[in-house]
Amino acid sequence: MFHLHCDVDNVSLYEREHGVAQSFDPHRIYDQALPMLLDLIETAGARATFFVVGQDAALDSCRRFCLLARSRGHEIGNHTFTHRGDLYRLSFADKEREIAACDEALSNLLGEPIRAFRAPGYYLDRDVLEILMARGYLYDSSVLPGVVNQLMGVVIRWQSGRAIDKAFGRRRYALASQAITRITSRKNPSRTILELPIATLPVARLPVHTTFVFLLGMGYFRFAAALLARFRRDAVFLFHAIDALDYPAHGDLSRKVPALRYSLEQRRRMLGEMLRTLRTAGFTATSTRLVAEAPSRWPDSRLWA
Numbered sequence: 683m684f685h686l687h688c689d690v691d692n693v694s695l696y697e698r699e700h701g702v703a704q705s706f707d708p709h710r711i712y713d714q715a716l717p718m719l720l721d722l723i724e725t726a727g728a729r730a731t732f733f734v735v736g737q738d739a740a741l742d743s744c745r746r747f748c749l750l751a752r753s754r755g756h757e758i759g760n761h762t763f764t765h766r767g768d769l770y771r772l773s774f775a776d777k778e779r780e781i782a783a784c785d786e787a788l789s790n791l792l793g794e795p796i797r798a799f800r801a802p803g804y805y806l807d808r809d810v811l812e813i814l815m816a817r818g819y820l821y822d823s824s825v826l827p828g829v830v831n832q833l834m835g836v837v838i839r840w841q842s843g844r845a846i847d848k849a850f851g852r853r854r855y856a857l858a859s860q861a862i863t864r865i866t867s868r869k870n871p872s873r874t875i876l877e878l879p880i881a882t883l884p885v886a887r888l889p890v891h892t893t894f895v896f897l898l899g900m901g902y903f904r905f906a907a908a909l910l911a912r913f914r915r916d917a918v919f920l921f922h923a924i925d926a927l928d929y930p931a932h933g934d935l936s937r938k939v940p941a942l943r944y945s946l947e948q949r950r951r952m953l954g955e956m957l958r959t960l961r962t963a964g965f966t967a968t969s970t971r972l973v974a975e976a977p978s979r980w981p982d983s984r985l986w987a
């Protein structure tokens with residue numbers, strides 16, 4: 683079964699990462715891109731989890747989208763308050779502030795606790811896990827098994843020609859489990875959290891999320907989806923909100939972000955085909971519902987033992 687997740691990174695985060703002027707309308711992600719993605723996901727009969735950056739909860743458009751998505755059976759997850767690429771070198775207290783501020787912004791908005799987390803830059807460590815467990819989170823989905831993401835970081839740094847203070851996963855993910863595992867707190871062994879790794883190809887461990895589909899083409903997607911449907915009981919398929927953004931063809935980011943190399947109409951067709959293909963293997967209701975049913979049935983993590 684496929685779990686659909688979407689990282690809601692606003693355009694300013696890409697502009698910052700690629701060193702271009704921060705000028706694009708921050709509401710467009712919420713009032714154009716995400717409604718389009720929501721329609722495509724619902725047409726496929728699925729529900730998704732949207733990981734939202736806490737500082738965006740100050741935007742009317744973000745608040746409207748979160749409430750709309752929740753009312754239609756989707757879920758909102760925590761993607762930290764400011765999406766710091768250098769999360770890895772923050773102190774425990776600063777990591778906690780990034781997580782807690784987002785948690786408070788989103789849970790106040792929705793009037794219910796947030797249970798799902800994804801870190802920026804696929805970075806996860808014991809500090810983050812302990813903070814999440816202390817706050818009662820049900821699952822994290824930050825691990826991207828394999829080493830390809832680290833190689834991507836090298837390419838992006840080389841392309842941009844400057845130092846980027848951002849994690850691109852961790853070397854220790856090379857052999858990380860590709861299945862859901864359970865992690866136990868070292869501070870309080872009665873606390874646990876599940877790790878839902880982002881889908882990667884069996885054996886080769888190439889990432890299977892939309893950025894790679896836009897880089898490698900629909901042939902790659904069809905091959906990857908068939909393998910995942912055959913060999914993985916649960917697979918997290920990850921979208922990014924920018925995948926559905928109406929962005930000018932010759933804008934500052936249009937050669938730098940793989941999705942934006944295609945016209946919006948081409949992307950709409952590609953995303954629609956991805957969702958129709960994934961539907962044949964089935965979708966979970968939402969990740970929280972699936973993992974909350976029987977948290978004890980998942981094996982213990984060796985990565986975080």
Ligand SMILES: [Zn+2]
Nearest residue numbers: 689691802803
């Ligand atoms: Zn992000």
